[in-house]
Amino acid sequence: MERTVAQIQFPAPPLPRLTRVAAYARVSSGKDAMLHSLSAQVSYYSDMIQKHPGWQYAGVYADEAITGTKDAREGFQRLLAACRTSEVDMVITKSISRLARNTVTLLGTVRELKGLGVDVFFEEQNIHTMSADGELMMTILASYAQEESRSASENQLWRIRRNFEAGMPWNGTMLGYRYDRGTLVVVPEEAAIVQEIFSDYLSGCGLDAIVKKLNTTGVRTRNGHNWCRNGVRFVLMNEAYTGGLLLQKTYRENHINKKKLFNEGQLPQYRVQDSHEAIIPAEQFAAVQAEMQRRANQCKNTGKKRNTYPFSGMVVCGICGDRYRRKMNHGKPIWVCSRYNLYGKEACSSKAVPEDVLLALAADVAPLGEITAIRAERGNALVFTLGDGSEIFKRWQDRSRSESWTDEKRAEARRKTIERNRRHA
Ligand SMILES: [Zn+2]
Structure with a gap:
């Protein structure tokens, strides 16, 4: 499945009236401490909303997740109903994993609320879904949330934000860009290296030749290391250089073996267009992918099996x-x-x-x-x-x-x- 995440339309400037704010809280039951924390959360939110200038209290909705049973989430349903009847302008919740338990539900819910003009604010991740970065960040965070929600430790949720800042899918080490407050900013010297790698490949250079050229001319990776074949391959296959992002390219088979698999339709994929400035034109990127495929096929057809030369490994x-x-x-x-x-x-x-x-x-x-x-x-x-x-x-x-x-x-x-x-x- 492929979706295009549309350009975010900002709502018209609001009339000077109070923003009706509701909060959503959810806790796991079975532990007294947790139940106690549900009432603590309710009073925390009602207090916070009522003291906030410009905000009008629209209720705190809460659910208790009962381990081992189907999660009915009555409080959440009542909150949605209130949003649908335009009683709420904004929903505050502690973190992404509180709102939904998997990527699909989360995005479905957030999109519906956006359609209704309701902003969702996630405290831990510090994200407003109505902000320009909201949807993009949501998608990325959501893919983590799905993983994290399986984790027994609620503390692990903090990792979501850290990982995001560390930068998946364009982690801080994506050559050519720096991540700066929600956007990818082009670093010209690095962009030039990326462009050279692409054009060298298209002009017939193999991975080894490109690796050698980079290493002998003193170009280092973002981490200051020598280049290797996989590093170059990763650059050549990184669609993010075209200014768009294909999210959820891979996923974990399950949380036990944590095996990383390529997403070939098992989970939704999201394609975000024009999320940042391109370094490589889409046509050139496509040409490189086609050329890689061609060379791979050529090896399959004419190449001998590995290690069949008389001196291999000797x-x-x-x-x-x-x-x-x-x-x-x-x-x-x-x-x-x-x-x-x-x-x-x-x-x-x-x-x-x-x-x-x-x-x-x-x-x-x-x-x-x-x-x-x-x-x-x-x-x-x-x-x-x-x-x-x-x-x-x-x-x-x-x-x-x-x-x-x-x-x-x-x-x-x-x-x-x-x-x-x-x-x-
Ligand atoms: Zn040697």
């Missing part, structure tokens, strides 16, 4: 300790330290080894099945470790020399390796 960088991985370089396979590959030669001064070289040297050393590890050292050295723990040291020649190899020589080396492998399989 070659270790003798300089930094990271694994070597295979990549294509000018149409030829080479093996390169993954740290060097992602972070550049500042991070690791190792050298790539052409796959041909690895194949030829390995063929000289032993059948591949007997080689347990290969360490790439400085000075074009390769150290082969065999199953019995012995090490064999080999040196290889630079590309210019190895390229003078004839095709026959190369084919022979390949054949030798494959044959030996087969024998030992």
Whole structure:
């Protein structure tokens, strides 16, 4: 389900009359202390409303939630009835979880009340539903409320607000923006990085190439770390950069295993348009999503399974300790330290080894099945470790020399390796 959250219309300037304010309180029963707190809440609200200048007391409505039974919420129904007959202009309640027990009910109720011109004020979250940010904030908070309402501890409700300020779904670490009093404000230097990531991707760069470019040009994440593939992927997939928000993209399977699942229609999703200034045009964002899909399909169709290359997981960088991985370089396979590959030669001064070289040297050393590890050292050295723990040291020649190899020589080396492998399989 997809909904567009409409632009909030402010009500016409009110006539100078008193705002009729009602309060809603709800407590769990079964505990004497809680029952006591219900009467305390009632007197707190009636006192507060009657003392507030410009406000007119319109009643305190209260419900007792009885554990293990269906929550009839008579007080709440009476409050709604009073709103429907225009006896109330504003409702005060302690927190979101008091008003409704799940996202759907909460938003349904708030929307109905808004339609009736009734503002709801949540004390703990400090939100007026009639404010410009109200609906957006409501949606976000509501998704937490659903989770939190299952929690036994009422104190946990405070977490809702903290999490919100910490910033889901655009947490304080969303590159390109700062969260400032309810709005996302563009940070130009960061926006430029985001734009560069998008255009690099569309011009054909892979995730690794983008990661390397960011890390070698000194660009850090919002938390000051080096970039990684997932960080870049997250930027490329973050629809919030188009100035809209898709809320409730994920949800928790349940409150016990807390497994995060992608929302594919199990729960309502809310799309809020133009909630903040865009960094990436919607068309470019769509193009990137399509391109990601295309590349993923291409891998599925033509790509070999992971870890099927003869040296996968075997070659270790003798300089930094990271694994070597295979990549294509000018149409030829080479093996390169993954740290060097992602972070550049500042991070690791190792050298790539052409796959041909690895194949030829390995063929000289032993059948591949007997080689347990290969360490790439400085000075074009390769150290082969065999199953019995012995090490064999080999040196290889630079590309210019190895390229003078004839095709026959190369084919022979390949054949030798494959044959030996087969024998030992
Ligand atoms: Zn390395």
